[in-house]
Amino acid sequence: MKYFIHTFGCQANERDSELIAGMLKEMDYEATRDEQEADLILFNTCCVREKAENKVFSRIGELKELKIKKPHLIIGVSGCMVQQDKMPARIRRRAPHVDLIFGTHNIHELPHLIQNIQLLHTPQVQVLPERSGIIEGLPSQRQIPFKALVNITYGCNNFCTYCIVPYVRGREKSRQSEDILREITGLAQDGVMEVTLLGQNVNSYGKDFTPAATFADLLAEVNNIEGVRRIRYLTSHPRDFDDSLLRRITGFEKVCRHFHLPVQSGSDRTLQRMNRGYTREYYNGLCRKIRRLFPAASLTTDIIVGFPGETQEDFQDTLDLLKKTRFDMAFTFIYSPRSGTPASKMPDQLSASVKKTRLQQLMALQNQISLEINQALQGQVLTVLVEGVSKTSEHTLTGRTDSNKTVLFRGPRELTGQFAEVKITDPQTWVLKGKLL
Ligand code: SF4
Known part of the structure; x- marks a missing residue:
């Protein structure tokens, strides 16, 4: 029996997928890279942004024909998306060919749910509102x-x-x-x-x-x-x-020496309405302390643009924070309303075009800053943990520095899993290219 897991969202979900894969291995399933030959296809979902949710529904829809061809195929949905109110029923209504739904609090029940489907030939839906305790000792892949x-x-x-x-x-x-x-x-x-x-x-x-x-x-x-x-x-x-x-x-x-501190906005008014619990002044002070104590550290952040009621002035405050703090990298997001959250009911939701324009402005500024910071690393020798062959070329290895920068360089693939010294010869906005010493 073979399985294929689609993982969406953050690293907590990635970790859950590793545990799910571990349990499937113990049930004698093996992983496949070809969805068509899978006996179990699982969508481990995220609901932080509406776009990811729509993607899941459309991918599940595409599997309808495969399920008709292979009736024993189990199609499952797990993760944050199914934890939302009434979502399991919505999934079953929109996609009756889904036979397995379980939440983030009971992934340990997966083997039992799969056995029930195989023995009883009935869909299994098991979602708990809260985690009752922490289950230890699950297998992992x-x-x-x-x-x-x-x-x-x-x-x-x-x-x-x-x-x-x-x-x-x-x-x-x-x-x-x-x-x-x-x-x-x-x-x-x-x-x-x-x-x-x-x-x-x-x-x-x-x-x-x-x-x-x-x-x-x-x-x-x-x-x-x-x-x-x-x-x-x-x-x-x-x-x-x-x-x-x-x-x-x-x-x-x-x-x-990498500090990822999501600031979300540079405007005190917006930070307060986001309920983040700090001010711009406090955040700047924290970054100053980090820079003083760890001069070689990298500083990265997350920023949301287009939060409801964000004025041009608020947005300028965010641009200004970027210029002053000079992050190594910023992960930038357009605000996406999620039903059930207070912000989704706030007045003054911004239009898609305003949000998009602001995102572009923000990204252009950040890209310039990232490039300037990386250019200062030209000629330096950095220690990287080699992660393997890069996605773009089989002759190039990829690795990460302690400060979490991606370094690309030519070298033997046997270096994978080892530390290597690389001289930076071509620093770019997103990656540092270099030469293995
Ligand atoms: S800290 Fe805020 S943004 Fe992060 S998971 Fe909790 S509620 Fe969400």
Whole structure:
């Protein structure tokens, strides 16, 4: 039996897909790259943007004919999209050929649901509103043997007014540090050199424990694990990135010098209406501290343009923040209303054309800044963890620096999974091209 998983959205979903793949492997399924020969096709979905949701519906629609040709084919939908109110019924109505629907809180039930479909020949829909507890010890199939994603928290308590995540992923729950450390120790013994700690708001790790634990303490423990060479984490909330965490990181040599701090807007008025819990002044101060403590670090961000009621002046504030902070890279998004969130009901929703124009302006400015920052790396020798052959040329290897920059260079594919020294000869906006030393 063969399976094909489509994964949409963030790294939490990528990690869930790895666990799903692990469970399928234990059920004697093997992965295929050809959807047509699959016996199980799963859409692990995201609902952060409407576009991704529409894409899922259209891809599922295209599978109708394949299901008629292969009636034993199981078509499943999982992930954030199905956690939305009334969504499972909507999927079944729009796509009756879908036979499997399960949510983010019960992926461990997958084997049981598949067995039910095979034995009872009836569709299985199982979605829970909240995570009852954290299930440990699920099998997993990693995408890259030497890199691993590790969940440290699930859910979010922040309720940013544009975001649907707290409604679909539930309230924040931290994993016990013993479970996290046991998992990472096992990964390191299995050859993993780089771990990425995952959570919607990693900085608030352990606040739900009594007595509370801290993210800094967890980082300290992971930093001590033999075999782990690099530690990354996603996502940080600027409000919770306090001085003590910054100071502690200076002593953790394995924690990568890359700070991804989603600012979302440079306007105090918009930040307040987004319920982000910080001001532009606070955010700038945090970036200044990072630059002072970690001069070689890279700083990246996420920005939403066209939030309801965003005036030209608010947008100018965001452009101004970009010019002053000079991020290495910014992931820019057009605001997309999600039903059920406060922002979707706010007056003054902006037209698509205004949002698009602002996005283009923002991207043009950021691209210029990214290029200038990367050009300053011309001639420098950087250490990269080689990830494999690049997507564009089989003669080119791709790797990442500690600061999370992508480096492309010619070299033998046997270097995959090793550290290499590369001299930067052609820095570009998105990548650094170089020569293997
Ligand atoms: S911090 Fe805000 S944007 Fe991030 S997941 Fe939580 S509610 Fe959504």
